[in-house]
Amino acid sequence: MENNIIHVDIDAFYASVEELDNKDLKNHPVVVGGLSDSSIVTTANYEARKYGIHSAMPIFMAKNLCSDLIVVPIRRNRYLEKSKEVFNILSKYSENIEKVSIDECYLDISKNKEDSVDIVKSIMKEVKEKTGLSVSVGLSYNKFLAKVASDWNKPQGMKIISIEDIPNILLDLDITKVHGIGRKSEKRFRNIGINTVEDLYQLSEEFLVDNFGKMGHELYERIRGVDNRKVTPYRERKSIGVERTFKSTRDKEILHNYIERFSRELSKDLKNKNLGFNTLTIKIKDSDFESRTRSKTLKQTIISYEDIYRLSLELFSEVYKNESLRLIGITASNLVDLNMIQLSFI
Incomplete structure (x- = not known):
């Protein structure tokens, strides 16, 4: 490979x-x-x-x-600025970049005709010269091993893991180095004396599947050098919303119930994607199929269901004229990736 x-x-x-x-x-x-x-x-x-x-x-x-x-x-804005500088450089080496967070990503360089090791060296050199920042880079034939390799000899480290290195190069690693093992599964493994990849290697696939389901199968393959996940470029969403058609009504209690339900649904969708937003838009459509919208943009990022519901009711009161409605929609835009916001507890 x-x-x-x-x-x-x-x-x-x-x-x-x-x-x-x-x-x-x-x-x-x-x-x-x-x-x-x-x-x-x-x-x-x-x-x-x-x-x-x-x-x-x-x-x-x-x-x-x-x-x-x-x-x-x-200083979040400054970090976003420097992150953009780095990613602009990386985009010259591959069109297929999967951004994991503000400071890490995967690149698929299979379409780049240059030698892969030369590409790694060029990336490290160019990032340092043009941004002043150092990067650690891992090179392998799948995402799991590339991630393991980049963490091998930080900072400003470079590591290559080839198929010939598997499984020996992994055996001494702590189980927390294996993608897919979180805090709960780590605790379960340690409770039965599994602390290293070598320990994990002794467990049968049947045992892992019985105790960890689908993830057990993936762990079994992963520590044997198999990881079929593709490098998938992140397509930035411009908005996310909830919109429903219902039987026409002008009953405010019913309409407010719809808004409450849609606010919860939108909040859940945003939470699942770890997103916040700065702009909320409410849309209504009356029984004559006439539509109106009203939006509001706030300086602070909105995260909670309570804020979504409160703002939705505020916008609804501004746009609703006591007519019979057949549709309400709530849409969040100016989305904010919460992975890039580091929260401090004050």
Whole structure:
């Protein structure tokens, strides 16, 4: 199998951007996060990681581990700006890019005629020269192994995993390195003495399927070098909404019930996709098939069902003229990927 899948991960991204913009932070332990002690660490640079500090750790705990720790507030717009610079460079090497988050992605370079190793080296060199940021890159023949490879020797690391390396190269890895093993399944495995990939390798496919269902089959294959997931480019959605036709009515209680139900449905859809939004539009259609809409854009990102319902009722009161309605629709636009918003607890 050809090694034509690349995983790119920007090293300690938020902290690296802060060091890039403020040279005085270089060679000091730095974390990006909320400024109160009850906030959490979003990103720790490699100096801070030497003290055992990691993301999602409370700031007060990080300070206890390192008295000289420097805490820098989150600057989301700046990180989005630098992320775009990196992804613009990557787009020159492949049209097939799957963006996983603000600082990592997969590339399928099967259509690129250049040598795959040369492509990796060019990516690392060009990103460093043009953005000032370093990336760690993994190269393999599937997504799982490419991800494992990019994490092998950070920062600014490069690793190739070929089919000839399987399974030996994986055996000593902790089970948390296997895609698909989350906190719950990790706990279940450790409870039965399964801590490494080598331990996992001893389990039969039948056992894994009986205890973990479809994921058990995928885990069995994955640690044997089989991962059939394709690199799938993310197509940014412009809007997401709920719209229904119903028996014509002018009963406000019934119409409000529809709005409440649609708000819950929209909230659930957004939550499943980890999206928020800034603009809400309500659409109504009367019994004569005449349509009207009303929209509102807010500065803050809307996430909760309560906010959706409240805003929907507000817009409805502005657009509704006591006529009999046969359709109501609620649409969220100006979508925001919540994966790219790091929340701090204040």
